[in-house]
Amino acid sequence: xxxxxxxxxxxxxxxxxxxxxxxxxxxxxxxxxxxxxxxxxxxxxxxxxxxxxxxxxxxxxxxxxxxxxxxxxxxxxxxxxxxxxxxxxxxxxxxxxxxxxxxxxxxxxxxxxxxxxxxxxxxxxxxxxxxxxxxxxxxxxxxxxxxxxxxxxxxxxxxxxxxxxxxxxxxxxxxxxxxxxxxxxxxxxxxxxxxxxxx
DNA sequence: CCTGCGATTTGCT
DNA sequence: GCAAATCGCAGGC
Numbered sequence: 487x488x489x490x491x492x493x494x495x496x497x498x499x500x501x502x503x504x505x506x507x508x509x510x511x512x513x514x515x516x517x518x519x520x521x522x523x524x525x526x527x528x529x530x531x532x533x534x535x536x537x538x539x540x541x542x543x544x545x546x547x548x549x550x551x552x553x554x555x556x557x558x559x560x561x562x563x564x565x566x567x568x569x570x571x572x573x574x575x576x577x578x579x580x581x582x583x584x585x586x587x588x589x590x591x592x593x594x595x596x597x598x599x600x601x602x603x604x605x606x607x608x609x610x611x612x613x614x615x616x617x618x619x620x621x622x623x624x625x626x627x628x629x630x631x632x633x634x635x636x637x638x639x640x641x642x643x644x645x646x647x648x649x650x651x652x653x654x655x656x657x658x659x660x661x662x663x664x665x666x667x668x669x670x671x672x673x674x675x676x677x678x679x680x681x682x683x684x685x
Numbered sequence: 686c687c688t689g690c691g692a693t694t695t696g697c698t
Numbered sequence: 699g700c701a702a703a704t705c706g707c708a709g710g711c
Binding site: 607 | 702703
Binding site for chain 2: 551567568
């Protein structure tokens, strides 16, 4: 059977990209372009969360909040952190599993002025998207996008145009369980990652 | 450069 | 009832 042509923009990442090991996805997302309503940039930092991972929301099993994580891959899992920040994750692995990649930092590339106006507290462009709560504020992602497909508007995810950058791993940030797992993935040497800097 | 703390809401025990 | 996948500000070195 010939492979049917893929719909959507050339190079756009579909559900098949996310239907595999969450660590492979987290690593391969570094260097990809993430746009939300035409605003965003290059992904430079992610973290992987597994089904049987004490640091993952999915560890407690299927609840109202974790329903999206247990659902099909290629969807957005957005939740409220510390009562204030919306954090954006990409659901991975087959339906019934529950793994997700947290998007932690972007290099701002498109619609810089829009992002600056949404984040007046950012003193420099380095502060626009250098954290999971910062980048959702900058690109405009909110809780209403929980469960939304990533392969259609208003999301646009593109594979790197050239060679993807080298990736370094380090321990995850802001968790209290499974703190030793090196499941934070960053573009090597990037100035756009969050604190503390890897390495 | 670093450390400490309050904001503010939800979800699970 | 409390901990939480964070951020920004204050204060000290």
